[in-house]
Amino acid sequence: MTEAEHKKELAKLKRLAVEVASEIHDIVEDTVWTNHVKMPALAQKLYDAVEKANAYKTEHSL
Numbered sequence: 001m002t003e004a005e006h007k008k009e010l011a012k013l014k015r016l017a018v019e020v021a022s023e024i025h026d027i028v029e030d031t032v033w034t035n036h037v038k039m040p041a042l043a044q045k046l047y048d049a050v051e052k053a054n055a056y057k058t059e060h061s062l
Contacts, residue, residue, distance in 0.1 A: 006060040013056055017049035 001009075024042050027035045056062075 003060075003062075006056075006062060010053060010056055010060070010062055013049070013053035017046060017053055020046040020049055 020042060024039065024046065027038060027042070
């Protein structure tokens, strides 16, 4: 893979993390009293996505 392709893959991984963060944000703003039960799983999903993006960034020196 070229550096540009690695950067594109990193951007994809970051986007996935931001999508989960957006889900969390929406729950907090709009439905926290009914959807709070989803928060632990979403928090774990966000943590995993950020860890994966950070590991990819480190692995490919980006």
